[in-house]
Amino acid sequence: MVEIAAVGIVKRYGGLVANNGVSLQAERGEIHGVMGENGAGKTTLMSILFGLQEPDAGEIRLRDAPVRFRSPIEAMRAGLGMVHQSFKLFGSLTVWENIVYGAEPRRGPFVDRGAARERVAELAERHRLAVDPDARVRDLSVGVRQRIEILKALHRDARILILDEPTAVLTPPERDALFAVLKSLASDGRTVLFVTHKLHEVTAITDRITILRDGRTVVSLRTADTDAGEIVRAMTGRNINVTVEKRQAQPGEALLKSVDVTIASPSGKRVVDGVSLTVRSGEIVGIAGVAGNGQSELVEALVGLRTPDSGRVEICGRDVTGADVATRRTAGLAYIPEDRAAVGSASGATAADNLAMGFHRTAPLASGPFVDPSAFAERARALIRRFAIRIASERADVGTLSGGNLQKIVAARELSHEAPVLIAEQPTRGLDVGATEYIHEQLVAERDNGRAVLLVSAELSEILALSDRVLVMFEGRVLADLPQERADEQSIGLLMAGREAEAG
Amino acid sequence: MSRFSGTLLLGRERLRVRAVALAVGFAALAGAALILASGYDPLSAYAEIARGSLSLAALPDTLNWATPLVGMALAAAIPLRGGMVNLGGDGQLVIGGLIGALAPLFLPGAGAFGAAAGLILAGFGGGLYAALAAWGEVRHGVPMLISSLLLSYPAIGVTSYFARFPLRDVSTGLPQTLMVPSDARLHVLSGPLNVGSVLIATIALVVVFADRRTSGGYELRMRGKNARFAGYGGVRLGRQAVWTMSCSGAIAGLVGAIIVLGSQFRFIDGALVTPAYTWSGLMAALLANGEPVGTIAAALFFAALQTGGFAMQRETSVPRVLTLVLQAIVILFLAMRRGLGRRM
Numbered sequence: 001m002v003e004i005a006a007v008g009i010v011k012r013y014g015g016l017v018a019n020n021g022v023s024l025q026a027e028r029g030e031i032h033g034v035m036g037e038n039g040a041g042k043t044t045l046m047s048i049l050f051g052l053q054e055p056d057a058g059e060i061r062l063r064d065a066p067v068r069f070r071s072p073i074e075a076m077r078a079g080l081g082m083v084h085q086s087f088k089l090f091g092s093l094t095v096w097e098n099i100v101y102g103a104e105p106r107r108g109p110f111v112d113r114g115a116a117r118e119r120v121a122e123l124a125e126r127h128r129l130a131v132d133p134d135a136r137v138r139d140l141s142v143g144v145r146q147r148i149e150i151l152k153a154l155h156r157d158a159r160i161l162i163l164d165e166p167t168a169v170l171t172p173p174e175r176d177a178l179f180a181v182l183k184s185l186a187s188d189g190r191t192v193l194f195v196t197h198k199l200h201e202v203t204a205i206t207d208r209i210t211i212l213r214d215g216r217t218v219v220s221l222r223t224a225d226t227d228a229g230e231i232v233r234a235m236t237g238r239n240i241n242v243t244v245e246k247r248q249a250q251p252g253e254a255l256l257k258s259v260d261v262t263i264a265s266p267s268g269k270r271v272v273d274g275v276s277l278t279v280r281s282g283e284i285v286g287i288a289g290v291a292g293n294g295q296s297e298l299v300e301a302l303v304g305l306r307t308p309d310s311g312r313v314e315i316c317g318r319d320v321t322g323a324d325v326a327t328r329r330t331a332g333l334a335y336i337p338e339d340r341a342a343v344g345s346a347s348g349a350t351a352a353d354n355l356a357m358g359f360h361r362t363a364p365l366a367s368g369p370f371v372d373p374s375a376f377a378e379r380a381r382a383l384i385r386r387f388a389i390r391i392a393s394e395r396a397d398v399g400t401l402s403g404g405n406l407q408k409i410v411a412a413r414e415l416s417h418e419a420p421v422l423i424a425e426q427p428t429r430g431l432d433v434g435a436t437e438y439i440h441e442q443l444v445a446e447r448d449n450g451r452a453v454l455l456v457s458a459e460l461s462e463i464l465a466l467s468d469r470v471l472v473m474f475e476g477r478v479l480a481d482l483p484q485e486r487a488d489e490q491s492i493g494l495l496m497a498g499r500e501a502e503a504g
Numbered sequence: 505m506s507r508f509s510g511t512l513l514l515g516r517e518r519l520r521v522r523a524v525a526l527a528v529g530f531a532a533l534a535g536a537a538l539i540l541a542s543g544y545d546p547l548s549a550y551a552e553i554a555r556g557s558l559s560l561a562a563l564p565d566t567l568n569w570a571t572p573l574v575g576m577a578l579a580a581a582i583p584l585r586g587g588m589v590n591l592g593g594d595g596q597l598v599i600g601g602l603i604g605a606l607a608p609l610f611l612p613g614a615g616a617f618g619a620a621a622g623l624i625l626a627g628f629g630g631g632l633y634a635a636l637a638a639w640g641e642v643r644h645g646v647p648m649l650i651s652s653l654l655l656s657y658p659a660i661g662v663t664s665y666f667a668r669f670p671l672r673d674v675s676t677g678l679p680q681t682l683m684v685p686s687d688a689r690l691h692v693l694s695g696p697l698n699v700g701s702v703l704i705a706t707i708a709l710v711v712v713f714a715d716r717r718t719s720g721g722y723e724l725r726m727r728g729k730n731a732r733f734a735g736y737g738g739v740r741l742g743r744q745a746v747w748t749m750s751c752s753g754a755i756a757g758l759v760g761a762i763i764v765l766g767s768q769f770r771f772i773d774g775a776l777v778t779p780a781y782t783w784s785g786l787m788a789a790l791l792a793n794g795e796p797v798g799t800i801a802a803a804l805f806f807a808a809l810q811t812g813g814f815a816m817q818r819e820t821s822v823p824r825v826l827t828l829v830l831q832a833i834v835i836l837f838l839a840m841r842r843g844l845g846r847r848m
Binding site for chain 2: 303305324325326329330335337342343344345346347348349353356357358360361366369370371372373
């Protein structure tokens with residue numbers, strides 16, 4: 001019996017379509033995985049189900065009856081509960097106060113404290129969610145706080161429980177405990193929607209999986225009938241075979257090095273765990289992995305946007321571990337960041353200004369402390385021509401550009417640094433085939449010019465097409481370092497799922 | 505179109521010009537309604553504002569009033585251009601004012617040297633004091649918005665103490681320091697105008713030039729558009745914050761010394777803070793989003809409005825508070841269209 005269904009959900013934020021006809025169906029008593037990469041539209045869909053957002057089109061059906069939630073309160077009344085990525089708790093209040101808040105047992109106008117504490121203790125006991133009702137929330141670990149969130153939903157007798165990336169903040173034992181609880185809730189007849197982009201988690205506990213990509217439902221699978229490879233393909237690959245013409249790599253000296261880089265999250269979990277890698281001149285090293293396995297944090301440590309807790313980073317033989325971005329750029333680094341809008345460009349500024357960053361202190365754009373606006377414009381026009389960027393003029397605001405053209409602005413600027421080391425993070429995410437091909441050609445050209453290229457991509461086909469060596473990251477560690485000949489979709493897919501042994 | 509006014513007046517900034525024009529128009533209408541409701545003639549009131557500020561006879565007064573206002577507007581605009589806010593103008597102003605009053609009295613050497621030393625030291629004093637707020641944010645994570653404002657109070661208090669106790673001119677009975685010798689006062693150009701106005705005008709030109717034609721100005725503009733982009737591009741954000749605040753504070757300190765050495769000739773407790781130059785300047789800078797030319801224009805507009813207000817009150821008995829109401833309405837309309845609050 002279908003407990004909850006979303007049919008053809010559409011949600012736009014300005015020009016961005018977050019959900020573009022998403023459908024999902026979860027049966028009563030099943031754990032239903034919702035998978036997809038960052039930006040695939042999972043969180044948007046969940047907030048629509050929970051009444052935080054209203055869809056622009058489409059329908060939510062609860063036990064086959066159409067419903068419309070104008071607020072989370074209405075959704076909770078209908079039997080939904082949600083555990084958000086960031087918890088919504090009062091740190092200074094006790095556990096029981098947090099759990100009954102908004103639905104307190106009363107005696108006359110007063111909160112019945114005794115009944116409330118009893119109720120919380122009883123719930124915790126029944127669902128084996130060990131908590132001390134009288135503890136202050138601010139003193140508790142992340143794992144326990146999550147239990148409180150779940151108890152909050154159960155206190156309101158939620159029949160459908162939505163968990164948005166619940167494991168992102170958990171250590172492995174905490175995660176296993178959570179899974180046990182979810183299974184017992186499902187056998188209790190409750191429905192669990194489990195949002196994640198971690199492969200091994202869905203294969204471990206879900207009954208069925210709905211996979212989203214670019215705001216659409218790609219496929220809905222029965223977990224027992226599928227395998228890691230199929231899921232990875234559905235999540236990441238527009239299964240088109242990307243092929244790039246390239247010669248055998250001629251690797252030279254090591255230009256980018258990390259030694260034992262470790263980064264811990266505030267909760268103490270190691271998001272990057274002792275990563276050592278070397279990229280030599282004339283080669284492209286690809287880092288494969290499902291997004292969220294430590295790649296972004298590793299790159300931040302390499303480029304200087306984050307200081308690692310331990311380990312060392314070298315660029316062109318220079319130890320830059322504690323150095324800022326400026327020093328690393330001088331040492332020979334160019335970087336195409338994952339988020340082109342929030343990091344890679346300044347919307348509201350002109351293309352000329354965006355393309356000048358990093359060149360604005362040297363000739364021909366500057367002499368001494370002075371800059372020459374006509375040189376800014378000239379340089380911008382040349383790059384716009386060379387990279388075939390579709391833009392009205394170099395004086396247009398880059399905030400008006402499409403994703404592909406904005407990415408070309410970022411790539412044009414970074415590639416024209418001609419720096420010995422290039423780090424490209426998700427360089428073709430969201431781009432059409434033409435723009436993708438163009439960026440790929442440029443990356444290979446960089447390699448052939450003797451540069452060291454580190455490519456981080458969640459898109460397996462891209463990694464396979466471009467990389468001379470492939471590293472696979474899983475839960476913060478590099479599981480494998482494969483030369484191109486030994487890198488194939490199947491073995492990398494298994495490694496991305498953390499299944500080292502089977503990958504051989 | 506010259507090549508750089510082209511790059512600076514495109515897209516959003518052109519929209520901004522339109523928004524400002526609309527806001528001023530609406531404010532004029534709302535003000536007219538207000539004047540009508542209180543039983544006066546709006547047209548003659550506005551005519552008096554115009555005559556009392558822009559006529560040949562009134563122009564020197566307007567420019568004299570505009571000098572500190574433009575200065576404080578620039579002091580606010582420079583950090584704003586980079587997405588930062590300096591709310592501590594008052595503190596930097598009084599520090600500069602006190603230094604300006606004391607340098608000619610206590611430094612050896614006399615005359616023009618005393619005045620020059622006063623101006624320069626006042627700039628340093630204000631700059632260092634403002635840099636303290638930036639350093640607090642960069643090093644210790646104290647939000648500059650708060651610390652710059654809070655640092656104002658000790659500065660005002662301490663300078664007030666000096667003017668009331670150890671340095672008071674005991675012959676007057678008022679909380680003020682001794683007069684600076686007449687040869688250390690700023691050279692008078694005509695009527696109320698002195699060299700201070702020329703100094704501020706020069707600084708205004710330097711700021712506009714630096715904004716458009718130096719790499720530091722470029723980096724600050726980019727930080728204002730997207731600080732993460734600037735940091736990723738290799739701008740050292742901490743150092744930039746400290747320098748930016750230093751420049752801002754230095755201008756504020758200089759304004760303090762110009763007022764003291766150019767028109768009041770002594771440090772009078774409260775005299776620099778009461779006219780609220782800091783806040784009028786901040787409003788002017790907010791109107792233009794920190795863009796220097798727009799900021800200067802807005803500051804001149806406010807100066808004309810405020811100067812004209814005196815004339816209006818004299819000639820039509822419409823109280824001059826109206827001009828402050830007009831200012832406030834302009835800001836409100838702009839905030840409505842653009843959400844200025846988000847910038848803070």
